Amino acid sequence: MRQKIIFIAVGLLTVGLVLSGAMGPADAQPNFAKMKEYRIERSIPPEAVACIECHKATNPGLFDDWARSRHANANITCLDCHLAQPGDTDVAKGHEKYYSRKDLPYGEPKYKVPIAAIVTPKDCSRCHPDEVTQYSKSKHANTIEIMWKLDPWLNKGMNSDNERKTGCFNCHGTVIEIDENGAVDPATWPNAGVGRLNVDGSKGSCTSCHTRHRFSVAEARMPEACDQCHLGPDHPQIEIYEESKHGTMYHAYKDEYNFNAAAGTWTPGTDYRAPTCAACHMSGSGKVMGTHDVTERLSWETQAPLTVRPQDFKPLPSGTDWTVEREKMKNVCRACHGDSWINDFYNGFDKAVEEYNEVYFKPAKTKLGELYEKGLLDKTKFFDERLEVEFYELWHHEGRRARMGVMMMAPDYAWWHGFYECKFRFANFMEAANHLIETGQKAYVAKDFPNATGDTQKPPKIFDKK
Numbered sequence: 001m002r003q004k005i006i007f008i009a010v011g012l013l014t015v016g017l018v019l020s021g022a023m024g025p026a027d028a029q030p031n032f033a034k035m036k037e038y039r040i041e042r043s044i045p046p047e048a049v050a051c052i053e054c055h056k057a058t059n060p061g062l063f064d065d066w067a068r069s070r071h072a073n074a075n076i077t078c079l080d081c082h083l084a085q086p087g088d089t090d091v092a093k094g095h096e097k098y099y100s101r102k103d104l105p106y107g108e109p110k111y112k113v114p115i116a117a118i119v120t121p122k123d124c125s126r127c128h129p130d131e132v133t134q135y136s137k138s139k140h141a142n143t144i145e146i147m148w149k150l151d152p153w154l155n156k157g158m159n160s161d162n163e164r165k166t167g168c169f170n171c172h173g174t175v176i177e178i179d180e181n182g183a184v185d186p187a188t189w190p191n192a193g194v195g196r197l198n199v200d201g202s203k204g205s206c207t208s209c210h211t212r213h214r215f216s217v218a219e220a221r222m223p224e225a226c227d228q229c230h231l232g233p234d235h236p237q238i239e240i241y242e243e244s245k246h247g248t249m250y251h252a253y254k255d256e257y258n259f260n261a262a263a264g265t266w267t268p269g270t271d272y273r274a275p276t277c278a279a280c281h282m283s284g285s286g287k288v289m290g291t292h293d294v295t296e297r298l299s300w301e302t303q304a305p306l307t308v309r310p311q312d313f314k315p316l317p318s319g320t321d322w323t324v325e326r327e328k329m330k331n332v333c334r335a336c337h338g339d340s341w342i343n344d345f346y347n348g349f350d351k352a353v354e355e356y357n358e359v360y361f362k363p364a365k366t367k368l369g370e371l372y373e374k375g376l377l378d379k380t381k382f383f384d385e386r387l388e389v390e391f392y393e394l395w396h397h398e399g400r401r402a403r404m405g406v407m408m409m410a411p412d413y414a415w416w417h418g419f420y421e422c423k424f425r426f427a428n429f430m431e432a433a434n435h436l437i438e439t440g441q442k443a444y445v446a447k448d449f450p451n452a453t454g455d456t457q458k459p460p461k462i463f464d465k466k
Helices: 002-022 046-058 060-067 078-082 093-100 129-136 143-150 161-172 217-221 237-243 245-256 277-281 322-333 339-373 386-407 411-439
Strands: none
Touching (some): 046 060, 217 277, 237 411, 277 322, 339 386
């Protein structure tokens, strides 16, 4: 009898719940999706479709790069980066002819829009404002100014304009100019140098590291992204990295690295075993935030003739406190190393800097000044006298290799390519300099120095603003 009563009660309760659900109050919440306050338009405008279809036909490699990119995955098209405003000085006038070509899909005037061939950091800042702001303060973005302040090849006109264009400016960047026909001047373009001065006033090229049109974060995290510029006798960072334990481990385990981790999440020990250039100088790690200012985390300026703190580097003072930046770099190191290891490294680095400054550079610089003061060397040009070359290579070649070899833990570069070479360069320089001083004989001047025809005027668009 009791079981029968319980079944009746449960049945009545169930009916009541059903009826109350069907005839409940008006404010009851139905199980429907809530209307979004903001709607995101996922379609592509016809003008963008025209860009994609035409480039797919005429530049299949370019199209394929874009199609595999995160941009394409997020519906970011050619127009989002290349669209210009009517009247912009960098509008590609030659591009307009493609809208009247019947052999191209969508080659019709109705799809015509103003296009800028050069995409600049200012364009990228619409979606990546923090990265562009950080980059604008870096040595990369300002490397044209640094180069002209440091390099006698430019200041003394000791190489030709074409040698600069095909060599120096490919890494450092050009000052982009528009010619009398409204087209980009071929003397200044194409160029993806990290310090390129663009027509819109922005500096640099994001595609130096995130090459177009894939714009891959994975590519920029690999050391190969840096080796296009950071190599050779004067700044062999990639060779130094290859020799270091970090580089050895990278090559052994790079197939296990997760280079495609989302920005801000690339984690040591999880996504990679040993750091790459980006891991130490740019990526976030632990409490250290990521940055596109490669000047951060530096505590010595090892590209300078005399090693100084970054805030004391006259061509481009960093505006940072080296003690703060060193602690950031130490925190990057702490992901894999203990403090005793880290502090021992920095003790050796600081001592190497001191020895380079005091034993090699300062005495040689003093001796060079004495030669000029006594009229035994001629200041009119540079490199046309052997001792000028010796002094230059002491700091620009051997001196940099020694300091950077210690900095990045490559013993062969620190010693055999570095301080070992410094010793012989220094000894030869001092012996020849003292001989001139003792005899009063002027140095031999190479009057037939080849191709010393370069313009010695500093780029006005860079320096007039200073």
